[in-house]
Amino acid sequence: xxxxxxxxxxxxxxxxxxxxxxxxxxxxxxxxxxxxxxxxxxxxxxxxxxxxxxxxxxxxxxxxxxxxxxxxxxxxxxxxxxxxxxxxxxxxxxxxxxxxxxxxxxxxxxxxxxxxxxxxxxxxxxxxxxxxxxxxxxxxxxxxxxxxxxxxxxxxxxxxxxxxxxxxxxxxxxxxxxxxxxxxxxxxxxxxxxxxxxxxxxxxxxxxxxxxxxxxxxxxxxxxxxxxxxxxxxxxxxxxxxxxxxxxxxxxxxxxxxxxxxxxxxxxxxxxxxxxxxxxxxxxxxxxxxxxxxxxxxxxxxxxxxxxxxxxxxxxxxxxxxxxxxxxxxxxxxxxxxxxxxxxxxxxxxxxxxxxxxxxxxxxxxxxxxxxxxxxxxxxxxxxxxxxxxxxxxxxxxxxxxxxxxxxxxxxxxxxxxxxxxxxxxxxxxxxxxxxxxxxxxxxxxxxxxxxxxxxxxxxx
Amino acid sequence: xxxxxxxxxxxxxxxxxxxxxxxxxxxxxxxxxxxxxxxxxxxxxxxxxxxxxxxxxxxxxxxxxxxxxxxxxxxxxxxxxxxxxxxxxxxxxxxxxxxxxxxxxxxxxxxxxxxxxxxxxxxxxxxxxxxxxxxxxxxxxxxxxxxxxxxxxxxxxxxxxxxxxxxxxxxxxxxxxxxxxxxxxxxxxxxxxxxxxxxxxxxxxxxxxxxxxxxxxxxxxxxxxxxxxxxxxxxxxxxxxxxxxxxxxxxxxxxxxxxxxxxxxxxxxxxxxxxxxxxxxxxxxxxxxxxxxxxxxxxxxxxxxxxxxxxxxxxxxxxxxxxxxxxxxxxxxxxxxxxxxxxxxxxxxxxxxxxxxxxxxxxxxxxxxxxxxxxxxxxxxxxxxxxxxxxxxxxxxxxxxxxxxxxxxxxxxxxxxxxxxxxxxxxxxxxxxxxxxxxxxxxxxxxxxxxxxxxxxxxxxxxxx
Numbered sequence: 001x002x003x004x005x006x007x008x009x010x011x012x013x014x015x016x017x018x019x020x021x022x023x024x025x026x027x028x029x030x031x032x033x034x035x036x037x038x039x040x041x042x043x044x045x046x047x048x049x050x051x052x053x054x055x056x057x058x059x060x061x062x063x064x065x066x067x068x069x070x071x072x073x074x075x076x077x078x079x080x081x082x083x084x085x086x087x088x089x090x091x092x093x094x095x096x097x098x099x100x101x102x103x104x105x106x107x108x109x110x111x112x113x114x115x116x117x118x119x120x121x122x123x124x125x126x127x128x129x130x131x132x133x134x135x136x137x138x139x140x141x142x143x144x145x146x147x148x149x150x151x152x153x154x155x156x157x158x159x160x161x162x163x164x165x166x167x168x169x170x171x172x173x174x175x176x177x178x179x180x181x182x183x184x185x186x187x188x189x190x191x192x193x194x195x196x197x198x199x200x201x202x203x204x205x206x207x208x209x210x211x212x213x214x215x216x217x218x219x220x221x222x223x224x225x226x227x228x229x230x231x232x233x234x235x236x237x238x239x240x241x242x243x244x245x246x247x248x249x250x251x252x253x254x255x256x257x258x259x260x261x262x263x264x265x266x267x268x269x270x271x272x273x274x275x276x277x278x279x280x281x282x283x284x285x286x287x288x289x290x291x292x293x294x295x296x297x298x299x300x301x302x303x304x305x306x307x308x309x310x311x312x313x314x315x316x317x318x319x320x321x322x323x324x325x326x327x328x329x330x331x332x333x334x335x336x337x338x339x340x341x342x343x344x345x346x347x348x349x350x351x352x353x354x355x356x357x358x359x360x361x362x363x364x365x366x367x368x369x370x371x372x373x374x375x376x377x378x379x380x381x382x383x384x385x386x387x388x389x390x391x392x393x394x395x396x397x398x399x400x401x402x403x404x405x406x407x408x409x410x411x412x413x414x415x416x417x418x419x420x421x422x423x424x425x426x427x428x429x430x431x432x433x434x435x436x437x438x439x440x441x442x443x444x445x446x447x448x449x450x451x452x453x454x455x456x457x458x459x460x461x
Numbered sequence: 462x463x464x465x466x467x468x469x470x471x472x473x474x475x476x477x478x479x480x481x482x483x484x485x486x487x488x489x490x491x492x493x494x495x496x497x498x499x500x501x502x503x504x505x506x507x508x509x510x511x512x513x514x515x516x517x518x519x520x521x522x523x524x525x526x527x528x529x530x531x532x533x534x535x536x537x538x539x540x541x542x543x544x545x546x547x548x549x550x551x552x553x554x555x556x557x558x559x560x561x562x563x564x565x566x567x568x569x570x571x572x573x574x575x576x577x578x579x580x581x582x583x584x585x586x587x588x589x590x591x592x593x594x595x596x597x598x599x600x601x602x603x604x605x606x607x608x609x610x611x612x613x614x615x616x617x618x619x620x621x622x623x624x625x626x627x628x629x630x631x632x633x634x635x636x637x638x639x640x641x642x643x644x645x646x647x648x649x650x651x652x653x654x655x656x657x658x659x660x661x662x663x664x665x666x667x668x669x670x671x672x673x674x675x676x677x678x679x680x681x682x683x684x685x686x687x688x689x690x691x692x693x694x695x696x697x698x699x700x701x702x703x704x705x706x707x708x709x710x711x712x713x714x715x716x717x718x719x720x721x722x723x724x725x726x727x728x729x730x731x732x733x734x735x736x737x738x739x740x741x742x743x744x745x746x747x748x749x750x751x752x753x754x755x756x757x758x759x760x761x762x763x764x765x766x767x768x769x770x771x772x773x774x775x776x777x778x779x780x781x782x783x784x785x786x787x788x789x790x791x792x793x794x795x796x797x798x799x800x801x802x803x804x805x806x807x808x809x810x811x812x813x814x815x816x817x818x819x820x821x822x823x824x825x826x827x828x829x830x831x832x833x834x835x836x837x838x839x840x841x842x843x844x845x846x847x848x849x850x851x852x853x854x855x856x857x858x859x860x861x862x863x864x865x866x867x868x869x870x871x872x873x874x875x876x877x878x879x880x881x882x883x884x885x886x887x888x889x890x891x892x893x894x895x896x897x898x899x900x901x902x903x904x905x906x907x908x909x910x911x912x913x914x915x916x917x918x919x920x921x922x923x924x925x926x
Contacts, residue, residue, distance in 0.1 A: 019531075041751070044541070045533030054534045057758065070475070074725045075503035076512045077912075083502065102560035102749070102756045109748055133747060267532045268758040284913065285906040289591055290567065290748070291560070293499070293912055298560045298756070300515070300726040450743050454751055 009325055012318040016063050029377050037457025038373040040382050049380030050421050055348045057261035058413035065306040072302025081304040082295040088308040093250045095273035097280035099287045100297030104259025105130045107272035112138040114282045115181040123171050124184035125163050126191050143171050150192040151404035153342045153353045158233045160195035163205050177212040188222035194346020196229035206252045218253035221262040225347030228320045243315040265310035269303050327412050333426035339433050349411035363388055365441025371408045374439050379428035384409045390453040467783045470776035474521050487835050495915035496831050498840045507838030513806045515719035516871035523764045530760025539759035546766035551708045553731035555738030557745050558755030562717025563588040565730035568744045573639040574598035581629055582642040583621040584649040587848055591908050598639055608650050616691040617656040619647030635670040644677040645684040652804025654687035664710035676711035679720040682772040683805030686782050701773040723768035727761050791884045807869040821860040823899020823919045829866045837886030842867050848911040
């Protein structure tokens with residue numbers, strides 16, 4: 001399998017503005033994490049040195065995006081920036097109709113409300129927290145149809161985001177096509193470790209769904225990163241541009257939800273895209289209730305402008321090469337140090353396998369949560385749990401879901417940190433790995449009803 | 462200063478050019494927009510009085526704060542600043558940021574509302590009513606009688622009728638009241654202020670019956686100006702302390718920061734009750750964003766924190782209210798029927814009185830909206846039977862009590878010359894008023910129909926070439 005060449009490369013930009021960071025002592029960090037209930041989400045950002053909590057909304061915008069911000073047209077209706085955004089989405093992604101939303105979950109809320117009826121089944125290539133919750137709140141049930149390899153952190157399948165078409169066909173036969181409003185397909189599957197789906201697989205999926213007349217809704221927040229892996233690994237695409245691959249991916253689907261806070265390099269924003277005019281009409285009626293009028297959808301004009309420019313920048317080959325290259329750089333440092341991580345290395349972050357890192361801690365004692373807290377205490381690097389806490393509880397049995405993957409995610413914001421920052425992160429994770437036997441499990445003291453990982457509180461056992 | 466000229470207490474740092482158009486071009490644009498100016502493109506508009514929401518010009522200090530936005534997903538510095546600014550103003554301990562006001566409304570009212578519940582307000586605004594009715598609950602408006610009397614120059618026409626309030630609480634049973642919502646200033650009622658005395662009386666009744674008292678505070682600085690100017694005992698108090706006193710009377714408040722926080726995007730929900738705050742936070746995270754950003758970028762929270770201070774500057778408020786009054790008084794002199802006294806953020810023209818020959822079924826307000834655009838490129842909004850009308854079981858229109866057109870003035874955006882231009886446009890409106898025809902709806906959505914409905918002239922009032 002092709003991986004990125006180890007030959008040195010540099011960022012295709014220089015720095016125009018900086019944000020100063022605060023250094024903290026180990027004692028200060030111990031106090032801060034205890035106060036935060038050992039949940040990195042509850043830390044104050046001022047106490048964090050390198051913030052790898054998420055790549056969502058944390059990008060550094062370009063000078064062109066900032067100058068676009070200055071041309072924000074804040075008219076309540078019919079803002080120029082909306083029409084610019086609409087034309088860029090049509091051109092870059094090829095979707096026909098768009099409804100802007102304040103962020104991705106706004107789009108998920110609307111698509112779930114207009115397409116899902118109580119009792120419906122929504123197959124998808126692995127769950128994502130907010131996506132599944134919106135499906136459930138609309139009365140639907142999520143069914144996982146990702147290939148088995150995706151659940152195995154050691155398997156080096158090049159496209160671990162692929163859909164298992166046999167699993168899908170069995171689901172369709174079991175429930176009937178009428179019960180399935182759409183297939184939810186993510187590019188760069190987040191919970192699997194930022195793993196891509198291949199175009200070959202997507203074409204197979206299209207053929208199968210056409211046979212049963214089922215729509216495909218694309219969770220496209222990291223579509224450009226997925227396209228990069230296709231260019232690198234899929235036969236026949238080495239000479240294709242990222243832009244062409246992105247467009248081909250989108251052409252195989254019927255609509256999309258987008259959190260522009262990832263690939264599109266902005267701090268806020270998202271949209272819902274639909275090719276079907278009557279579905280679009282329903283969506284634009286509903287967006288007024290939840291988000292804002294259909295020509296701003298809860299976004300300032302300037303933020304739509306920054307998104308339009310960011311989308312264009314996101315499909316640039318040099319940009320994506322540097323972006324994914326930086327993630328690979330950190331990943332290889334950790335592999336060289338013997339730290340167990342999900343392989344192959346994904347597009348937006350490094351996923352540490354907490355089960356293998358901390359084999360002495362049972363999954364019910366939240367090993368990933370404990371590891372994220374320990375990394376913070378060591379160096380002020382903020383990571384995120386993506387394991388049993390994120391998975392939540394089954395609405396039938398009331399017990400935890402026990403996901404195969406118990407991970408800590410080191411998510412790299414786009415264009416924000418340098419290689420030197422990556423070196424600090426690698427050294428810190430290595431240091432924690434050296435004294436891993438001293439790390440203890442956790443007990444959950446407070447558990448919110450929905451999306452518990454955001455606000456749950458813990459203490460050490 | 463004792464000069465008559467209204468001088469803006471700022472100078473201009475950045476400008477946004479707009480293009481002029483001809484009457485003929487605008488007639489064609491109107492056809493393309495199906496006679497609904499909400500559907501016009503903004504570059505087809507000369508003076509945009511569609512709304513004062515999210516259209517403010519930010520100050521250089523707000524832009525400077527934007528540059529310091531901390532975009533960390535959780536626990537950002539910008540959140541700390543925002544939380545402190547909202548807490549200092551409202552005194553409420555639990556603060557939930559939202560991408561705009563309607564999201565705060567949806568979160569609170571969908572939690573409190575369901576079939577069999579009732580919400581009572583001086584007047585529910587369009588998005589508020591939609592959110593409440595979407596939950597299955599009823600929304601009752603009880604403005605004071607003076608609010609409907611054009612001839613009256615009663616200074617606090619935004620007040621809520623407290624006798625009726627007590628009556629409704631008894632009739633529905635206190636346990637079935639979702640909340641009592643006092644909107645300051647009262648937007649749908651003409652941007653009219655609410656007195657402190659009225660807010661105190663509402664608060665007392667709510668406490669007596671143990672009913673939740675929510676302040677919809679998106680224009681509270683403008684309301685404070687009127688209390689300062691017109692209510693006995695407040696002439697020595699600062700605008701900010703008047704607002705703080707009003708917040709102290711309420712159990713919760715909802716703000717669309719796009720109005721009196723002088724920003725282009727943002728809002729919040731603030732609460733005193735921890736259990737209610739916890740329940741709302743769950744819904745916030747699902748639909749808006751994590752508890753420390755709620756769907757706002759860090760820079761937007763910074764801009765709100767600065768705006769909430771700037772809006773209470775005495776020179777600013779004086780200029781703001783005087784400028785609105787100047788427009789109202791000058792068109793009134795020409796014989797345009799308006800709601801008087803002039804409110805804080807907008808001038809409301811009585812279209813039923815201006816066009817007595819157009820029946821309410823043909824939406825005289827929408828007709829005036831189209832005429833203002835056609836003649837002067839001025840974009841306004843109908844607040845009448847298009848926005849609030851309903852159909853009975855036979856499909857016949859139940860009209861709204863008033864057929865108004867709102868000229869909402871964005872904050873710090875237009876100069877005195879722009880206002881003078883709009884005054885001139887009304888000369889033509891008056892001269893041609895007998896020739897104007899009504900409109901009929903050709904397509905309408907289920908909710909908030911004024912945003913996206915299509916119209917056509919009941920009879921063409923002008924030839925399109």
